[in-house]
Amino acid sequence: MGTMRPLKVRNHFHQAKWDEELIFELHKPGEVGVAVAPVEKGITEKVKGVAALPPSMVRTKAPGLPEVGQMRVLKHFLRLSQQTLGADFTVDIGQGTCTMKYSPKINDVLASSPKMARLHPLQDGRTVQGLLQVMHELDLYLREISGMDAFSMQPASGSAAILGMVSMIQAYHASRGEAETRDEIITTIFSHPSDAAAAAVKGYKVITLMQGEDGLPTVEDLKKVVGPRTAGLLITNPEDTGIFNPQIREFTRLVHEAGGLCGYDQANLNGIMAITRAREAGFDMCFFNLHKTFSTPHGCGGPAGGALGVVQHLRDFLPRPLVVKENGVYRLDSDLKHSIGKLRAFCGTAQVQLRAYTWIRALGAEGLKEAAEIAVLNNNYLLKKITRIKGASAPYAVGRRRIEQVRYSWEQLHRDTGVTTEEIAVRMADFGMHLWSSHHPFIVPQPFTIEPTESYSREELDEYVGVLEQISKEAYTEPETVKTAPHRSVCHHIHHDDFDDPRRWAITWRLYQRKHSARP
Incomplete structure (x- = not known):
């Protein structure tokens, strides 16, 4: 038997975190992103512009859109982009049944x-x-x-x-x-x-x-x-x-x-x-x-x-x-x-x-089949690795291989340490990775679902397992590190009370202003 390769863990990852305002809060009256040239007189006479519309379709006032300069818009969205993770940034196998995989860029170009x-x-x-x-x-x-x-x-x-x-x-x-x-x-x-x-x-x-x-x-x-x-x-x-x-x-x-x-x-x-x-x-x-x-x-x-x-x-x-x-x-x-x-x-x-x-x-017919076979191989490689991590298990069909994903459980780790699967998911973001607790109600206690697909190499799968192993060790030796995460990520703890109370929901800027101003 050869020696086990050390698993790489990105301990020095630190994500950009901007105290970024909403685009509506960046509004400055008079700022414009693009200077639009005036319409030529001949075109105006031919088309007649707003005058050609029925009165019922003509606005009485301009829409309440933010007035933001081009440079400010650029900074705003680039900052937001630095606060995201995804398949092009990291080993994105923790979204479970959503099948996150690499998409060839030539397809996006087309x-x-x-x-x-x-x-x-x-x-x-x-x-x-x-x-x-x-x-x-x-x-x-x-x-x-x-x-x-x-x-x-x-x-x-x-x-x-x-x-x-x-x-x-x-x-x-x-x-x-x-x-x-x-x-x-x-x-x-x-x-x-x-x-x-x-x-x-x-x-x-x-x-x-x-x-x-x-x-x-x-x-x-x-x-x-x-x-x-x-x-x-x-x-x-x-x-x-x-x-x-x-x-x-x-x-x-x-x-x-x-x-x-x-x-x-x-x-x-x-x-x-x-x-x-x-x-x-x-x-x-x-x-x-x-x-x-x-x-x-x-x-x-x-x-x-x-x-x-x-x-x-x-x-x-x-x-x-x-x-x-x-x-x-x-x-x-x-x-x-x-x-x-x-x-x-x-x-x-x-x-x-x-x-x-x-x-x-x-890919062709053979390529499609090979993609499926590699996905199954990757999944069962992870199954073997993850079920060796302290506190982790794969309920049902114990000892049997799975197809393309596994619904795992942190039930034993939770019993031993009090750390939940949601807290582990947040801690994962400190390493630039993602884990999905997945599917309430918890038929599988403290669940997490992983689907590696065919996109990721053995080295990348080992890196992901290495992060899970480290967080498991933290849960058993210094659980507050996990419970108080994130420490290096833009992620934050979600106040579930906001999700459970429709009176707090705000899906538009005007609704946000109305509800926010009404709060004590």
């Missing part, structure tokens, strides 16, 4: 090119044949990856795609006269919360199957709840524990026998991409997160794309329009008899689709 930026969604289809070709061929690639027969790229996110799946389930049963009687959706506790939430939004009774000792729901539990009131099954596999359900084909068979449809939440595709497919598992529909698995950076709620696919007999239920190719020409097809309508405007986020298209084209 997505922001003038050829893309100057397009308009209302252009005549004959003038955007290239983009329609990208959308159509991306559809074909995703069909190969999933086994589905048609895809809509319209959903704005994975959650929107889940809402789309539930809407199609409802529309399908309505077309058969069974919408009133089939009023139950089945899901599992470690499937994504959006599966249950979308079903509830559409008025379904949600039946949640709990985990057994191996972390998975059982076929016997499913048999107890499936029946004539079952509209469908929404399930994530592998679930957010990283455990793959080997009985998934039996789950879909039982739901189909009861007359329900099966929707596959494939937000955790990254470890099974080009290895297993939704069709062979018996699913009627599935979705992919283009912003997680297929190159677009995941963050801040966007940009995003939830590619929603179905088998042939459900094609007419998809959101419209779809991109089709006829006689060598691409066009938008809105002739879908049972379509659930729009989930968002137009055909989805074109830039996200272009990134996904180029990522798939660059």
